[in-house]
Amino acid sequence: MNPSNVAGQAADHREFAKQLHAELAVPTSPDESDRYARWRNTRYATEEEQIAADAQLMAELNGSGWNRFGWPAEVGGLGGDVRHRAVLYEELAAAGLAIPQPTLLLETLGPPLVKFAPALAADLLPRALAGAEWWGQGFSEPEAGSDLASLRTRAVRDGDHYVVSGQKLWTSHGDTASRYVCLVRTGTPESRHRGLSMIVIDRDLPGVTVRPIAIASGRNKLAEVYFDEVRVGVDRLVGTENGGWAVATYLLQFERSVYAWQSAATAFGRFRALVDAAKQNSQADGLVSRIGALYADLVTLRARSAATLRRLADGAPVGPEASIDKIALARVEIGLYDLAAELHGTDFLFGDSAEMNEWRDEWWYSRSATILGGSAEVQRTILADHVLGLPKETVR
Amino acid sequence: MSVLDAETTATIRASLEQVFVGEPSAITDALGELGWSEVVEADPVTAQTLLFGAQGRALAASRLLDEVALAALDEGFTVDRTAVAYGDILLGAVEDVDTIVLLDVDRAAVATAADAGTHVRSSSGFDPGGSWQVLDRAEVPSVPLELDPDAVAAAVAAVRLALTAEIIGACETALEMCVRHTTAREQYGRPLATFQVVRHALAESHAAVELTRATLTGAQDADPALAPLAARVAKHRAGATHALVMRHAIQVHGAMGLTLESDVHRAVTRAAALDSLMGSHHHLARQLGHDLVSGAQPPLPIVEI
Numbered sequence: 001m002n003p004s005n006v007a008g009q010a011a012d013h014r015e016f017a018k019q020l021h022a023e024l025a026v027p028t029s030p031d032e033s034d035r036y037a038r039w040r041n042t043r044y045a046t047e048e049e050q051i052a053a054d055a056q057l058m059a060e061l062n063g064s065g066w067n068r069f070g071w072p073a074e075v076g077g078l079g080g081d082v083r084h085r086a087v088l089y090e091e092l093a094a095a096g097l098a099i100p101q102p103t104l105l106l107e108t109l110g111p112p113l114v115k116f117a118p119a120l121a122a123d124l125l126p127r128a129l130a131g132a133e134w135w136g137q138g139f140s141e142p143e144a145g146s147d148l149a150s151l152r153t154r155a156v157r158d159g160d161h162y163v164v165s166g167q168k169l170w171t172s173h174g175d176t177a178s179r180y181v182c183l184v185r186t187g188t189p190e191s192r193h194r195g196l197s198m199i200v201i202d203r204d205l206p207g208v209t210v211r212p213i214a215i216a217s218g219r220n221k222l223a224e225v226y227f228d229e230v231r232v233g234v235d236r237l238v239g240t241e242n243g244g245w246a247v248a249t250y251l252l253q254f255e256r257s258v259y260a261w262q263s264a265a266t267a268f269g270r271f272r273a274l275v276d277a278a279k280q281n282s283q284a285d286g287l288v289s290r291i292g293a294l295y296a297d298l299v300t301l302r303a304r305s306a307a308t309l310r311r312l313a314d315g316a317p318v319g320p321e322a323s324i325d326k327i328a329l330a331r332v333e334i335g336l337y338d339l340a341a342e343l344h345g346t347d348f349l350f351g352d353s354a355e356m357n358e359w360r361d362e363w364w365y366s367r368s369a370t371i372l373g374g375s376a377e378v379q380r381t382i383l384a385d386h387v388l389g390l391p392k393e394t395v396r
Numbered sequence: 397m398s399v400l401d402a403e404t405t406a407t408i409r410a411s412l413e414q415v416f417v418g419e420p421s422a423i424t425d426a427l428g429e430l431g432w433s434e435v436v437e438a439d440p441v442t443a444q445t446l447l448f449g450a451q452g453r454a455l456a457a458s459r460l461l462d463e464v465a466l467a468a469l470d471e472g473f474t475v476d477r478t479a480v481a482y483g484d485i486l487l488g489a490v491e492d493v494d495t496i497v498l499l500d501v502d503r504a505a506v507a508t509a510a511d512a513g514t515h516v517r518s519s520s521g522f523d524p525g526g527s528w529q530v531l532d533r534a535e536v537p538s539v540p541l542e543l544d545p546d547a548v549a550a551a552v553a554a555v556r557l558a559l560t561a562e563i564i565g566a567c568e569t570a571l572e573m574c575v576r577h578t579t580a581r582e583q584y585g586r587p588l589a590t591f592q593v594v595r596h597a598l599a600e601s602h603a604a605v606e607l608t609r610a611t612l613t614g615a616q617d618a619d620p621a622l623a624p625l626a627a628r629v630a631k632h633r634a635g636a637t638h639a640l641v642m643r644h645a646i647q648v649h650g651a652m653g654l655t656l657e658s659d660v661h662r663a664v665t666r667a668a669a670l671d672s673l674m675g676s677h678h679h680l681a682r683q684l685g686h687d688l689v690s691g692a693q694p695p696l697p698i699v700e701i
Contacts (some may be wrong), residue, residue: 013701014700041658106457123533260421272695278689280686283689288682288685289685291684291685291688292681292682292685292687293681293684295629295685295688296611296632296636296681298697299626299629300614302614302697303610303612303615304606304611307614309701324602324603326608379599383602384595384596386573387602388595388599389575390579390586390590391589393592394586
């Protein structure tokens with residue numbers, strides 16, 4: 001079913017939520033087939049199969065228009081704002097349809113493309129929304145982890161191209177992505193954050209090499225990407241030359257807040273599964289209290305995230321305060337999967353079921369909550385510097 | 397959602413600071429001068445949050461919470477004649493009232509002040525500045541209030557949300573003290589606030605306070621049917637935040653934090669007492685967990701975008 005009254009739904013995300021909820025519900029009548037059956041509560045053995053299936057779900061949602069709300073018409077959207085996208089993710093998770101993996105980076109990279117590179121966004125975003133391609137984010141490097149401004153991948157202007165050489169590391173979905181939105185150095189080696197530019201590099205360009213990196217559960221969640229004199233058109237610049245830090249700062253607002261909302265929606269589903277597991281046998285008092293405290297943490301994350309998304313929808317800057325969303329998210333992710341490990345006990349450690357494999361995969365991936373997108377320590381430093389206004393840390 | 401814009405809210409917040417500088421008895425008059433009833437009329441929810449936030453920041457004791465409880469019970473009790481016992485704790489002396497409403501998390505009863513009189517003692521315990529009174533409930537005859545259980549739950553929820561706002565205020569004050577102290581105090585030739593461990597402790601405290609504020613707003617905006625659950629979550633969050641903030645606050649003040657030389661102890665003791673009213677954060681975590689595991693309460697998200 002395609003959405004009816006598109007304008008009305010674009011103007012009111014709650015109306016959109018109502019219609020989408022009905023769309024994604026399992027049909028109750030026997031003569032109506034479930035269009036989403038193949039994705040419902042389905043899980044895949046490898047990351048590659050998972051993301052391909054997720055992309056097919058996006059194609060399905062895009063064909064009918066459901067995932068085009070929340071994006072402007074210029075990029076193939078149907079109008080509305082970030083709250084519509086939040087509704088989509090929540091309803092997908094609630095209906096047992098995983099939040100499609102490609103949307104995690106779409107939410108991080110899409111808004112800055114729309115704002116800083118409208119022509120590029122008009123070209124690329126419709127394809128990403130249709131699940132025809134997905135992107136990686138090329139920020140971290142071997143010598144630039146938390147200290148992002150020290151990155152060394154070079155981009156040298158040559159006519160209407162940049163020649164890019166260097167290496168990116170820990171790129172999420174890197175091995176299957178079609179493009180990388182990269183932060184590269186166009187200024188002098190000493191220019192720190194003032195000499196950085198944001199540029200989109202296609203994976204199929206000569207000189208691009210990718211190697212998957214498995215996280216400790218064995219899943220290829222990450223990759224390293226090498227650039228050997230890759231020629232990239234200047235029309236692939238996002239923002240201005242040496243203006244990459246402004247794009248990155250804008251981007252991080254979304255990375256820290258929309259990602260928090262997506263994670264909360266997923267975590268709520270996993271929490272429900274955990275509560276069901278906890279009901280099976282009697283639990284120690286300490287664990288019961290932790291289940292209660294974790295539930296409160298989940299509600300807190302949602303409350304904070306909803307407030308932040310409303311601010312983004314109003315066009316208000318979120319800025320360094322987004323680190324608070326990130327801190328709340330990390331608390332939930334680490335807490336949830338630690339609790340899952342303890343509740344399942346030896347089964348978590350030694351059980352062979354698909355269910356236990358899933359918990360173990362997620363446990364390992366949840367460890368990234370305090371690392372990726374700015375480590376827990378970086379978030380605290382941002383708050384100390386830019387929100388509390390404490391005197392700067394000094395190197396002795 | 398507040399109907400008051402950010403600027404108006406900031407102005408009101410500043411004006412309220414003056415309300416709590418005097419004696420508790422002067423609060424009503426001070427609020428009258430401020431035209432408080434107009435603020436309440438414009439936006440009762442935000443008004444209550446601002447009022448209790450200000451009381452929390454001032455670390456002030458009053459019987460404002462009794463007004464919240466009695467208004468929510470909606471049984472015709474007025475604060476000038478009636479005091480409220482939260483479990484066995486009263487907010488102030490009972491000489492001037494004739495009735496005491498005994499409020500528990502699942503029921504309410506009434507006793508006369510005359511019957512209670514000799515069984516109330518002033519507590520100078522952990523929070524000596526607080527004018528807390530302890531009622532020996534076993535000794536006081538009382539009559540149950542025949543109320544719909546939902547009415548009691550609504551009153552308890554209203555009290556918990558007011559306490560949440562007040563605990564946020566007390567934590568804000570403690571955090572301000574920490575920022576001031578660690579910025580001014582030097583060791584090893586530099587301010588304490590330039591040491592990463594100290595900065596991160598304060599950043600975590602700030603995050604916890606802001607997350608509590610978001611949880612409170614989320615609870616206030618929740619579907620009224622979920623108000624009791626939402627208030628439990630909010631009060632748990634506030635209590636957990638107080639534990640974190642006050643632990644850091646004492647630590648970053650060094651020896652001063654555990655002496656009468658600084659005011660930190662006032663925030664520590666006041667917030668601890670507020671956490672204990674109508675269910676401490678530990679108690680509420682256990683209750684939330686128990687309700688989930690027993691199936692009495694599904695894990696509802698409460699907050700909608």
